[in-house]
Amino acid sequence: MELTALKNAMGPERVICDPSMLERYAADISFVNRVRPVSLVAPKTAAEVQSLLKFANETKTPLVPVSSGAPHFRGDTVPGVGGALVVDLSGMKQIMMVDRERRVAMCEPGVTFAELIPAVKKAGLRLNMPLLPRQTKSVIGSILEREPLVMPKYQWDISDPLACTEIHFGNGEVFRTGQAAGPGTIAQQRAIGGVQKAPYGPGTASWHRLIQGAQGTMGIVTWMSMRCEILPSLEEPFFVGSSRLDELLELTHWLVRMGLVNECFILNRTNLAAIFDDDANSRSLRDTLPQWALFYTVAGYEYFPEERVSSHLVSVTEISQRLGLEAARTAGRISAREMLKTVQEPSADPYWKLRPKGACQDVFFLTLQEKISGQIAAMTELAEARGYAATDLGVYIQPIVQGTSLHCEFSLFYDAANKGERERIRDMTGAATREMMARGGFFSRPYGEEARAILNRDAGTVAVLNAFRKIFDPNNLMNPGKVCF
Amino acid sequence: MALSKEVYQAFEDVVGPEFICDDPAIMPSYHKTEFAAVILPENTAQVQSIIRLCNRFKLEFRPVCTGWTGTFKPGVLYIDLRRMNKIIEINEKNMYAVVEPYVITAQLQAELMKRGFHLNVKGAGVNCSAMLRGHGHLDQSTSGDDRNHLAIEWVTPAGELVHSGSLGSAGEWFCGDGPGPSLRSILTSAVPPGVTPGVFTKAALKIYHWPGPTKFPVIGTSPNYELSEIPPNFMARYFSFPSVEQAWAAENKIGEAELAMELMGFNVAMVAANISTSNEEEEATFKRLSKEVLGPGFFVIIAGNSAADFAYKKRALFHIVEAAGGQSLKSLENPRTEGILLCQCIRVSASIRETFRPGGMFKSIPVMGQRDLTIKWAIGAGKAKSPLIEAGHIVDDGGASFGWGVEQGHVGKTEIFCKFDPMNPVAKEAVQKWYDEQSARAYKENYFALLMPGHPEDIGKSLSNYHVWWNAIQKELDPNRVSPEAGALV
Structure with a gap:
């Protein structure tokens, strides 16, 4: 590959070709093929991103955009083809705006949850977050991946909290979505009080939806604005432990349906223990925990917070009693208050999914209330049939989009150094994906080795997506080999 | 032909x-x-x-x-599509309904209320198709625009059958996005000036918890509908404020506190339209109410999940209004009037009486987006209506705009229109001039751009050249160009 032009444009020291550095991007914890990129560039500005795209189009060099820091888990940041250049955006760290009154923030792709949370908190705001992202996880990366959010009440649409974004399409054209599109530059919009909040348009299309879920195959995002929520002035967290998942799901349905709770999700005891694992003591902790734990928070805001919380608790108690369930302030040795504090921050290091055994492979999909119990039973059976102890299987159930579906995530914790175990997990991942699809699971975010099998089930969508992608990235340069491209 | x-x-x-x-x-x-x-x-x-x-x-x-x-x-x-009028599914556990194109909102709403649910009602009215994209009075708590769609069954302009999201992969309707990038990027349904090419043949819609009765207690005959009783834990009030800024401050706080099932920035002309049954009565009511209000205001419906929730919401609501210098319009506190407004705003969509009846026609500038910003623009557009009112070209509504919060005030809709007699060419010309001038001002001052059919080049260029991309997409989807753009299909 001819890198001279790129070195001339960016400065020779900015184009990294050191094999030891490139090796870090050649693989991740997933099972995708190892492919080492030929170089690495870390742009600092949108103009530099433009230069990279120009170079890529002139030389037909594939680009792999990466926003979050290591460790990576899903194979989407590992080049799908040889000769690729990694565009590491983790150095683009600017938080450009936090606006309390309009409940919105804007930042660059390198900004992590650990960095954005305190900035918005200072303004009296909070983010609707995924469950315990790792310290290095990019906020924009998470939103682009449509990761499930722990407060389903505030997820009106699956694209939330995305407000507006700037993307440099594969062909080098710059595009701003939603209110940010114009008229006027961002500075001109700000001058009259515009804050790039509304996601609609421009025109008939909802362009941001085409960028989300694309795994960097449409272009490179250089900033995003996102809706934020008001920081509660009072929060009362609770656990409901049970061995009866169906009853917990029923309770969850009513809590979300009636808008009574903020954080709301279910974990099995393996996951809950992994989150609070202290000094590899998780097994003894796990033994104290209920088989399933529903966690939820009731919150009050600026006006009469105690009254709001107590009025909500009247309804919560009534529903719980109807189902024969009882809320508690603890689950085993874990207090609900501690849980609340934990889930409002990124995971402490080491990342909670790496604590039990050093590596983890997730199988996740969207599903329906009436199907999930059968899917979990099938997964348990499948794991045991392959010699994987069902008690080691982590399960996370997250109601999403105000209760219209459930995100179900199986975490297969394993020892990556054990080659046999790694192969077993690899086999289980494929088998589990196929089994869950057969049982009605919808893999809306297809990653890694299973992506092709997932996408093959929907030829109609794939045909339309391929037609669109040709428009935005005619040279097939943006992360080729991912999704269906 | x-x-x-x-x-x-x-x-x-x-x-x-x-x-x-x-x-x-x-x-x-x-x-x-x-x-x-x-x-x-x-x-x-x-x-x-x-x-x-x-x-x-x-x-x-x-x-x-x-x-x-x-x-x-x-x-x-x-x-x-009138023969395609079936409700395919109401999934209570997962809070969605699947409908064909000719299922109207009133039909679906009645079925949903029986099950403790309701849905977003578009401003065009409950007599319009339930599946279409749009906005209405209940946006504060039931979202709007294209954000209530889940999976969609779509016949492309080339005649291919595409099932978006979970429908394509799993045969279920609960999600419209993926695998991978979302086809909802273009499956946004019908809104002027552009529409998704092809035909939606079924769509899944989000539905919302309904804390009210299983049958809405409407009594009377048209046009004198009212409620036999105010449903328990429901209340409707109109609040006015000395200034737009104070009204906005209260609107924003009500959104943050998540109090309202509906928050509708009515002007009193629209309130008058909804509680009267003839133009003469409306005019008299408008004049009477205009003397009672402090200035601009909004209409609020609160609905409690329980008596305790209702009491909290009521207390917080009045506290916010009072702190912002507002007051309730006493003459609307009468339970009969309250019932009429609840009926109009929940069961009918209040837009119907507001729009065509007084003048026969209306011309509107609707804007979705950042509510405080569009309110700022609308103040000028309202002032610009004054000469038309004075000249008798349009119905006197005090020059006000209207609008509402969407998703508890995260975003919002602002709209302003002129009601006029379409048979009066002078009025028609004056209204068109007002429309052109106010649209041009919005564009020039960077508030927003009205998108007209055909995507004029200059507007497209200033909006990330979206028209170029959209035309390219249309070309891909519709190689024979048999699905022309333009026109709303509500």
Whole structure:
């Protein structure tokens, strides 16, 4: 590959070709093929991103955009083809705006949850977050991946909290979505009080939806604005432990349906223990925990917070009693208050999914209330049939989009150094994906080795997506080999 | 414009002779355009066959649901979807409903209320198709625009059948996005000036918890509908404020506190329209209410999940209003009037009496987006109506705009219109001039750009060249260009 032009444009020291550095991007914890990129560039500005795209189009060099820091888990940041250049955006760290009154923030792709949370908190705001992202996880990366959010009440649409974004399409054209599109530059919009909040348009299309879920195959995002929520002035967290998942799901349905709770999700005891694992003591902790734990928070805001919380608790108690369930302030040795504090921050290091055994492979999909119990039973059976102890299987159930579906995530914790175990997990991942699809699971975010099998089930969508992608990235340069491209 | 015998026969073979017509005596009953024919498919397979024939014969088509409005080129095939009127599924556990295009909101709402749910009601009214994109009075708690759609069954302009999201992969309706990038990027339904090319044949919609009665207690006969009682834990009030800024401050706080089922920035002219049954009564009511209000204001409905929740919401609501210097409009606190407004705003969509009745026609500038910003623009647009009111060209509404919060005030809708007599050419010209000038000002001052059919180059260029991308997408989807853009299909 001819890198001279790129070195001339960016400065020779900015184009990294050191094999030891490139090796870090050649693989991740997933099972995708190892492919080492030929170089690495870390742009600092949108103009530099433009230069990279120009170079890529002139030389037909594939680009792999990466926003979050290591460790990576899903194979989407590992080049799908040889000769690729990694565009590491983790150095683009600017938080450009936090606006309390309009409940919105804007930042660059390198900004992590650990960095954005305190900035918005200072303004009296909070983010609707995924469950315990790792310290290095990019906020924009998470939103682009449509990761499930722990407060389903505030997820009106699956694209939330995305407000507006700037993307440099594969062909080098710059595009701003939603209110940010114009008229006027961002500075001109700000001058009259515009804050790039509304996601609609421009025109008939909802362009941001085409960028989300694309795994960097449409272009490179250089900033995003996102809706934020008001920081509660009072929060009362609770656990409901049970061995009866169906009853917990029923309770969850009513809590979300009636808008009574903020954080709301279910974990099995393996996951809950992994989150609070202290000094590899998780097994003894796990033994104290209920088989399933529903966690939820009731919150009050600026006006009469105690009254709001107590009025909500009247309804919560009534529903719980109807189902024969009882809320508690603890689950085993874990207090609900501690849980609340934990889930409002990124995971402490080491990342909670790496604590039990050093590596983890997730199988996740969207599903329906009436199907999930059968899917979990099938997964348990499948794991045991392959010699994987069902008690080691982590399960996370997250109601999403105000209760219209459930995100179900199986975490297969394993020892990556054990080659046999790694192969077993690899086999289980494929088998589990196929089994869950057969049982009605919808893999809306297809990653890694299973992506092709997932996408093959929907030829109609794939045909339309391929037609669109040709428009935005005619040279097939943006992360080729991912999704269906 | 008539189809050749051979072409007509081909379409007739799909639907049968009873469901296609090119009789020149019938065509004008649809719209004033000369259509090639009107065809009424019964199901998705027939829609697909019709569109494939359109491609074969290079015949443009326009699908229509409930047909509230629309613009049509002469010579197009009018696909009337009225036979596709079934509620396919109401999934209570996962909070969605699946409908065909001719299921109207009133029909679905009645079924949902029986099960403790309701849905977003578009401003065009409950008599319009439930599945379409739009905004309405309940946006504060039931979202709006394209954000209530889940999976969609879509016949592309080329006649391909595409199932978005979970429907394509898993045969279920709960998600419209993925695998990978979302087709909802373009499956945004019908909103002027652009529409998704092709035909939506079924769509899943989000539904919302309804804390009210299983049957809305409407009594009376048209136009005198009212409620037999105010449902328990429901309250409707109109609050006015000394200034726009104070009204906005209260609106924003009510959104943050998540208090309102509906927050509608009515002006009193619109309140008057909704509680009166004739133009004369409306005018008198408007004059009376204008003397009672402090200034601009909004209408709020609160609905409690329990008596405790209702008491909290009521207390917080009055506290916010008082802190912002507002007060309740006493004459609307009468339970009968309160009931009429609850009925109009929940069961009907209050827009109906506000729009056509006073003048016969209205011309509107609607804007979705950042509410405080669009309010700022609308103040100027309202002032610009004054000369038209003084000259008697438009109905006197005090020059006010209206609007509401969406998703507990995260975003919002602002709209301003002139009501006028369409048979009066001077009035028509004056309103058009007002419209052009205020749209131009919004664009020039960077508030927003109204998107007109055809995507004028200068506006497209200033909006990330979106028109270029959209045209490229349309070309990919519709190689024979049989699915022309323009026209709303509500």
